[in-house]
Amino acid sequence: MKKNILSAVFAIVIATAATAGVNPIDGEKKEVNAETSTVTWKGYKFAGSHYGKINLKSGTLLFDGDKLTGGEFLIDMATISVEDLKAGEGKEKLEGHLNSDDFFGVEAHNTSKLIFTTVKATGKNSYEVTGDLTIKGKTAPVSFDVSVYGSKATANLKVDRTVYDIHYGSTNFTDTLKDKAIYDEFDLVVDLQF
Template sequence: MKKNLFALTLAVVTTTATLATEPAADETKTVDAKASTVTWKAYKVTGSHTGTVALKSGSLIFDGDKLTGGEFQVDMTTLTATDLEGEYRDKLVGHLKSDDFFSTEKYNTSKLVFTQVKSTGKNSYEVTGNLTIKGITNPVTFDLSVYGSKATANVKVDRAAYDIRYGSGSFFDNLGDKTIYDEFDLVVDLEFATAS
């Protein structure tokens, strides 16, 4: 009886030790697309424009409380301007959705897939990912912070890398004050579900 009890105890201890040393599986947390925002800001010689575009879907991957990955899709058909109203806004948005810029009828989604995540401090990460716009994929690197059920990132995008040529000094000479700068900024505020 004592032998059986000892064997049973040993089996339980061994099993518990084995379970304790196995790495926990990564946890995928779904981003609340409606509660999250993506704000853009683009620059030209004579000023700038701002607007938003809606997140279609997204998820962040964690190992415990450490970010390890992520993937997002943006609905390009929701692209709008917030610094103008009425006819001027409609004209700008129509132009941005046209083939001069994002060709949203043909390329209605853009996508970002994390390829490398490096911790740079408490709650802070340097993320490298593949960003696809208009069917063209290029790597981007940006800073991302995570606090509780929220994450924020600032992403700088070079539109010339995605063959968006209109008003670009990278493709055309002598544009003068008609020049629209290649780089634009995305400010991303994410909300995601956390374990209850």
């Protein structure tokens, strides 16, 4: 009898240890299809703007029923492309510059990461999200809106590049740029399929 009680206690301790850290409210993880999802960037300068694409490496969205509760994404920085210029119009030069240490330093920092830290429902299928965005090894909070419809989600982010030590062309760090100034904020438009 004593041996059976000890065995039962031991089984409960093992089961508790095995499930430690597992929270049933964490919900269901849905893998994002990195090949069919798109991330479009747009940067602004005094004399105009440029836009292009960048690929997701991986991503997951977390749901409790049909309610968004979290997310985590890895971005493949080596895939930065410029879409508004054709070859011969400076496309390769600009892509090279974006990859350089003046901007994203892709050789040393080939991925960026976004982890949702809070998700607040603001209406049917709409959420206000705060997350930790890591670029060039620096992490800072960003806030943005997310909409979820069926197996698709969209988000629009405005990112201040100077927070991540990307100062090239910023008037906040030099006042001699005049018409070569590049604005500190750039946009990311994200269309996810999962």
